[in-house]
Amino acid sequence: MKNIFISSLFYLFLFLPYLNYTNADHTLLHNLNQKKAKSKNEIQGSTSAKDTTKTPTLEKCKKKIATLAVVEPQDYEMLALSQYSLPSPTSLIRLIVQQSNCFIVLERGIAMQNLLQERTLSSSGELKQDQNMGKGQMITADYILTPTIIFKEANTGGVGGLLGGLLPGNAGSVAGIIGGSLKFSESQTSLTLADTRSGIQVAAAAGASKKSSFGVVAGLGGSSAAAGLGAYSNTPEGKVVAAAFLQTYNSIVDTIEGDKDLIRENSLLEFKKEGGKKIKKAKKSIVGEVRLSKINNVPVFTKPDGENIIFKLTSKEEVVILGEEGDYYNIMGSGGEGWVKKILIK
Structure with missing residues (x-):
């Protein structure tokens, strides 16, 4: 009986450090599992979820x-x-x-279909011609x-x-x-x-x-x-x-x-000005009339601003008046459509 008691004490002292370690390790493992479970459902990204x-x-x-x-x-x-x-x-x-x-x-969603529909109506001639609707107006x-x-x-x-x-x-x-x-x-x-x-x-x-x-x-x-x-x-x-x-x-x-x-700094951010532009419709008696170039090498521009030249008119070349804006006529000639200064047309 005495030998059994001594043996029990021997094994108790032998495994006591391991028992203490097991309890501490169990507590640590429990805490780690709780932290892991807490962060499991969090989204991580360039900006952490809060x-x-x-x-x-x-x-x-x-x-x-x-x-x-x-x-x-x-x-x-x-x-x-x-x-x-x-x-x-x-x-x-x-x-x-x-x-x-x-x-x-x-707008790139449902209403995009309606935007394209308006442009289709305009290009087919169903809309009024002085509504400032055309290509190159939509913003990227x-x-x-x-x-x-x-x-x-x-x-x-x-x-x-x-x-x-x-x-x-x-x-x-x-x-x-x-x-x-x-x-x-x-x-x-x-x-x-x-x-x-x-x-x-x-x-x-x-x-x-x-x-x-x-x-x-x-x-x-x-x-x-x-x-x-x-x-x-x-x-x-x-x-x-x-x-x-x-x-x-x-x-x-x-x-x-x-x-x-x-940050994108460009003129496209001034979009409100585009819709406010108005094209002045020429007098009814002028639209569709045939006019002549007064001199040779009359420049025809892409816009009524006198900057980009598309082609030039020869002296007395015939053109058809399509409209007017400011000091320019919108004309159609042998070289195509463009804008020319009124004072150079008779």
Whole structure:
């Protein structure tokens, strides 16, 4: 009996250090697992995802940075959103961009078909000729903005739906439908900005929002600014997504403003002047009449500005008057169509 007791004490002292190490190691491993689980659902990118527990405020710019077009969701992406009774986020994002005064938002979505229809009507002669509608007027998009959304399910804490341009093929459709029937308590969003000329992604940002961030309408400047957003302004799920996108967009603006090489300074930003131009219609008695060049080598210009010469008229060459603007006639001659000074035509 004495020998058994001594043996027990021997083995107890022998394994005591290992028992202490095992308990400490177990505690450390437990803490590491908790940290790993906590960071598992966080989005990482050029701008790390931050939880929006307060109402986000939209950052605004003093002047326009560049022109921008927002990517429209594909059919399978719309299907994923519809499971949560949410419409396309394009209108939401365009409102955020417009309110920030940082970019000129270009129409490349549903209304693009109507824009092309107007030009078709103009070129076919169905529209009035003095409406200043023609080729070379549409502005190029400097950047393309692509949105992505990840929904965190309310009951499981897992990732339920995914939409955006980052998943190729039908992968996005499958990911979106998996969590489509479940409500979510958190939305993680990302935005990628690509240069249209080079195709290079120049900025990316991620953000997150929980149910406590329901005041996103205030971040857009009040309820009047968010009118027409529907589910994104009057449903809990929609407000979660809106708050996340607002935060993510702020990060994109910070990235662009911090790099002067990404700011596009050009005359295209003066787009308002283009629509205000008016072409003065010539008198009815002049349009369609045949006139003659007074002298030889009369220059014909591309625009009524006297800069770029297309061709020259010979002495007494016949031309047809198409219209007039200022001190110039819009004529059609043997060399084509152009503008010539009135004082050189009789």
